[in-house]
Amino acid sequence: MLGRKNILRPENVTFAYMGDGAANQGQCNESYNLAAVHKLPIVYVVENNRYAMGTAIERASATKEFYHRGDNIPGIQYDGMNVLQSAEASRYAINHAKTKGPIMLEAMTYRYQGHSMSDPGTTYRNRDEVEGVRKSRDPIAKVQAWLLELKLATEEELTKITEEVKKEIDEGVEFAASSPYPAPEDMWNYVLMEDIPIRGIELSKSHNLKL
Ligand SMILES: Cc1ncc(C[n+]2csc(CCOP(=O)(O)OP(=O)(O)O)c2C)c(N)n1
Numbered sequence: 302m303l304g305r306k307n308i309l310r311p312e313n314v315t316f317a318y319m320g321d322g323a324a325n326q327g328q329c330n331e332s333y334n335l336a337a338v339h340k341l342p343i344v345y346v347v348e349n350n351r352y353a354m355g356t357a358i359e360r361a362s363a364t365k366e367f368y369h370r371g372d373n374i375p376g377i378q379y380d381g382m383n384v385l386q387s388a389e390a391s392r393y394a395i396n397h398a399k400t401k402g403p404i405m406l407e408a409m410t411y412r413y414q415g416h417s418m419s420d421p422g423t424t425y426r427n428r429d430e431v432e433g434v435r436k437s438r439d440p441i442a443k444v445q446a447w448l449l450e451l452k453l454a455t456e457e458e459l460t461k462i463t464e465e466v467k468k469e470i471d472e473g474v475e476f477a478a479s480s481p482y483p484a485p486e487d488m489w490n491y492v493l494m495e496d497i498p499i500r501g502i503e504l505s506k507s508h509n510l511k512l
Pocket residue numbers: 319320321322323324350352353354355412416
């Protein structure tokens with residue numbers, strides 16, 4: 302059970318992420334309530350990208366804003382496409398969660414792709430909308446523009462970094478695609494602590510994370 306001494310001034314803070322669609326589910330409110338009652342060190346982050354799968358927020362949500370959804374939990378809405386705002390909001394939220402309890406962040410963002418492989422992302426919005434966000438709000442382009450404006454980097458350096466990152470991602474994808482599937486008993490690796498009650502399965506010996 303929760304011990305109060307673990308709740309105040311904890312070393313760690315939990316970040317719980319959800320989308321705007323997920324945020325309208327009932328269990329979120331149950332969670333906010335208990336987190337507020339127990340003053341849990343948790344930061345709720347709603348990634349508001351204005352679509353729940355293929356349903357526009359205007360059709361599915363009575364609210365367009367989620368930072369006040371915590372009721373008794375304070376909230377901050379910020380531009381989730383702005384890396385500096387995101388960092389600052391997170392910094393503030395971590396400190397708040399450690400010293401006072403739960404807090405809600407709402408990151409105003411967008412997704413270029415569909416929700417999943419079965420969603421091409423093109424049937425419920427047009428290409429102009431997606432391209433418009435790419436041109437005006439893209440978080441990486443924004444940082445690159447700042448770096449150039451402040452003369453902290455040159456075009457050549459940014460191109461080189463972009464190429465290196467693309468290469469790293471390609472290698473990661475290649476590594477994942479060519480790796481064997483993990484064994485079923487590895488399912489709990491890095492998820493659970495030792496000696497918890499488990500029924501009906503064998504835990505792999507290699508899991509070693511202490512919570
Ligand atoms: C409890 C539950 N209800 C419904 C679904 C089906 N479902 C999967 S994703 C989704 C919409 C999620 O929207 P959002 O949280 O905004 O995520 P995004 O599409 O932006 O990635 C729904 C309704 C589900 N996975 N679980």
